[in-house]
Amino acid sequence: MGDNPMKAFVMNGIGETGFAEKEEPQAGPNDAVVKPTKGLVCTSDVHTLHGAIGERENLTLGHETVGVVEEVGENVEEFEPGDRVAVGAITPDWGSAAAQDGHPSQSKEPLGGWKFANVKDGTFAEYVHVNEADANMARIPEDVTDEEAVYITDMMSTGFMGAEHAEIPVGGTVAVFAQGPVGLMATKGAELQGAGRIIAVESVPKRQELAREYGADEIVNFEEGDPVEQIHDLTDGEGVDSAIEALGTSGTFEQCVKVTKAGGTVSNIGYHGEGEHVNIPREEWGVGMAEIDIATGLCPGGRLRLERLLRLIENGRVDPTHMTTHEFGFDEIDEAFRLMETKEDGIIKPLILFD
Numbered sequence: 001m002g003d004n005p006m007k008a009f010v011m012n013g014i015g016e017t018g019f020a021e022k023e024e025p026q027a028g029p030n031d032a033v034v035k036p037t038k039g040l041v042c043t044s045d046v047h048t049l050h051g052a053i054g055e056r057e058n059l060t061l062g063h064e065t066v067g068v069v070e071e072v073g074e075n076v077e078e079f080e081p082g083d084r085v086a087v088g089a090i091t092p093d094w095g096s097a098a099a100q101d102g103h104p105s106q107s108k109e110p111l112g113g114w115k116f117a118n119v120k121d122g123t124f125a126e127y128v129h130v131n132e133a134d135a136n137m138a139r140i141p142e143d144v145t146d147e148e149a150v151y152i153t154d155m156m157s158t159g160f161m162g163a164e165h166a167e168i169p170v171g172g173t174v175a176v177f178a179q180g181p182v183g184l185m186a187t188k189g190a191e192l193q194g195a196g197r198i199i200a201v202e203s204v205p206k207r208q209e210l211a212r213e214y215g216a217d218e219i220v221n222f223e224e225g226d227p228v229e230q231i232h233d234l235t236d237g238e239g240v241d242s243a244i245e246a247l248g249t250s251g252t253f254e255q256c257v258k259v260t261k262a263g264g265t266v267s268n269i270g271y272h273g274e275g276e277h278v279n280i281p282r283e284e285w286g287v288g289m290a291e292i293d294i295a296t297g298l299c300p301g302g303r304l305r306l307e308r309l310l311r312l313i314e315n316g317r318v319d320p321t322h323m324t325t326h327e328f329g330f331d332e333i334d335e336a337f338r339l340m341e342t343k344e345d346g347i348i349k350p351l352i353l354f355d
């Protein structure tokens with residue numbers, strides 16, 4: 001590897017995309033090079049393209065991928081060429097101070113584990129470089145398809161983290177704001193965590209239907225009235241034990257605080273890509289003394305977590321593929337981006353086929 005040109009789908013300044021020729025990556029001693037077979041486009045790719053993390057030139061986009069190992073460095077022990085693997089969207093530096101302190105996703109700086117399509121080329125290319133391969137990818141079991149496995153790289157890991165951070169008591173009540181793919185996986189995660197009642201906030205019928213499939217007991221349609229009032233009505237004015245923010249707007253974040261009862265938890269997994277501030281409603285937050293915790297997190301990485309998520313698929317606990325609404329060849333990826341931006345044609349997740 002390393003001497004031949006390959007094709008990559010890149011960002012060329014804010015809002016501009018195109019295909020570029022790049023050199024194939026090489027594996028350092030601890031790294032791997034993977035040839036993608038399937039990928040998913042993420043709403044955060046669209047945020048990146050529109051400048052959420054600043055201007056980028058000739059940066060390969062994408063961070064959700066599965067593929068086949070092409071090359072491994074001399075220190076890699078867990079993998080060999082030919083292995084079918086899922087690559088974490090977040091690929092931490094496991095020796096970093098933040099990792100040693102229990103926050104691997106943050107690595108050397110805040111969000112430092114987020115490398116693909118941020119500080120290094122992403123995964124929408126013919127070959128992908130994976131740092132610290134033993135810790136940042138997982139072998140896909142025989143019974144799990146590539147299409148299933150690609151959902152663990154970000155959607156399941158992030159969505160389930162939303163439920164894990166929400167401190168849901170067994171039998172407790174949960175509200176999940178927004179049922180995009182991450183919100184849907186937060187709903188499923190809440191079910192797996194033992195929630196007794198799950199209220200999903202969503203207006204799009206197809207997403208409402210999937211929310212029910214993934215464990216929602218009730219749907220609150222914000223187009224039919226204030227969701228805070230509706231949730232208070234549903235809970236006899238009590239509010240919920242846990243609220244999960246899966247949209248990334250200050251408005252929904254405020255609503256999450258307003259529906260959470262004293263002692264409860266607001267778990268944020270929304271990507272707040274716009275605006276100057278995210279506001280906490282002072283009174284409903286009990287003037288800072290109602291013991292309403294606010295948890296945040298970036299998609300957890302790591303081979304062991306990826307393996308646990310694969311186990312859930314392997315044993316039929318979750319089928320994420322119902323979120324795949326569209327398929328595109330790698331050559332047609334521009335159209336997938338366009339649809340993710342406009343959200344037209346009922347799109348939830350577009351699967352990108354590399355082979």
Ligand code: ZN
Nearest residue numbers: 042044064154
């Ligand atoms: Zn993503």
